[in-house]
Amino acid sequence: MTGATVNPKVERLEAAGPLPAATGESPVWRAAEQALYWVDIPAKKIVRAQLETGRRTEWLLPEQVACIAFNRDGNVLAGCETGLFALTLGEAKAPGAAGGEPLKATVRQLAAPAFPHAGMRFNDGRCDRQGRFWAGTMVMDMAAAIPGGALYRFDSTGALSAPVVDALITQNGLGWSPDGTTMYLSDSHPLRRLIWAFDYDVESGEPRNRRVFADLHHYAGRPDGAAVDADGCYWICANDAGLLLRFTPQGKLDRQIAVPAVKPAMCAFGGRELDTLFVTSIRPGNGASEHDGHVFALRPGVSGLPEPEFAGQL
Template identity: 75%
Template sequence: MSVGVPVERIDAAGQASVGESPVWRAAEEAFYWVDIPAQKIVRLHVGTGVRSEWVLPEKVACIAFDRAGRVLAGMETGLFSVTLPEAGGAAGASVTVPSSQVRKLAAPVFPAEGMRFNDGRCDRQGRFWAGTMVQDMSLASPLGALFCFDAAGALSAPVVDALITQNGLAWSPDGTTMYLSDSHPLKRLIWAFDFDVESGTPRNRRVFADLHDYAGRPDGAAVDADGCYWTCANDAGLLLRFTPEGKLDRQIAVPAVKPSMCAFGGRNLDTLFVASIRPGAGATDDDGAVFAIRAGVRGLPEPEYAGAL
């Protein structure tokens, strides 16, 4: 079950405090991710090793792209359209995004102070899904919820509620199964839903995997071309691969103790990029880094937001 495949640390990517939401942009041959507390979107051109970053006006936790290359970002106070200015050609370039290029699209009614969006991505039809959470995880507050932002620009009411630390969004290759997790230590559950691709409605929620039976907490995830679900086992330094039937069939160790989210990329979508978190105490040089893994499987193209930003 444990697979000894090479795990490469991408030194050119630098390190993040809380690296999340990796996205491969095939048109640019570039890998994007965010650093939540630093309020940054980061890009690495894999071929050239050029790294650029954009600083936003508030914490950014999840991103997707539309067909024009604009960013749909889940942030502290809502969902935003972000147009990234040219970062220049120098490695390490940092650009502050002007307020004129950051526009709020929608926001839920947050039931408490100190909340923000967390994990988010598009379904196969191009609707953007993202969940909210109370940022102070020590409160174990079940006030988080999952929302859908459709192609017409409408934000739904809560679709799934009573979440502490929403995570793990992903869809099966045909889009008819939706996955969602709660990574809080008190939960550690991954659910599967039947998903109506026409209406965008998840139904028949059931436990897909209970990580109390394994190691770590289920953080961000990705689905491969075989329909298997890869989750980052935060606090355990592992990637876990579950078959569509919910059976663990593979695990890969990574040097960072807190892998946070993974995404397939590269020209053939055969590289698994893994972002990670740098813990507050006892961090090593690998914590907060980005890793590349040739896991022997291919991924699926990341869907773009189908609406206009």
């Protein structure tokens, strides 16, 4: 069963620079800067591309960084290897300069879960519509297929929850419906390939009534990072298939779009009208094409929603 294949123009984002990421993830559009941020997990970097100037900036962190969100002050909440961190990203002394060495970030740990296994880190994360930060963990050795990952909630008071969803192998795919009452979550491991939907209590931040939203064993690829558009449809990167899949709120696949990279990792809406879909990707170690690891931009004909900011101080 497949949805309609459409072919909007997909272009490599020139402002992202000529060098591919090893694992490009967590794209976040900052309207105040007209800039796209994302991370390169193993490179321990946060990257920014300012679209109007074409300037690229990098910040190097002391450990792997997997997901980021901003608060209203422009500070960053990041899910990393050993926990959640507050980051203040320094700026270059010469704002017009491009390139050069990565800049420094002020790093302060906020919270850390009790990891049940060695070799774990955070993975996919973002804020709900009320500004709570959600992020999940995983065992980095995916070949081991250890279901030791869990999903956590970090609220504006600085409290990290106990595991809200556990027994995850490779947590991914977080997203919320436009009204915030449905939460989406996926497990992208080849043994799982499932997307779940939950009823979401916007007051308490509690997800309930977990059910399968889409089983990607019936489609191409594995469900990686996601975005929700203004129509309430759920866009998922189909890793290993070079596709973006859009599911309606009823779980029906109604569109698929091919992208040049085999392993699209996460997507985010941005641009002045929030009508551009940015897609990060992974560069595999064996036989990568010239497109893998780059950032792409396309206009799918629908608009997205502003990325929620973390409601607390950092």
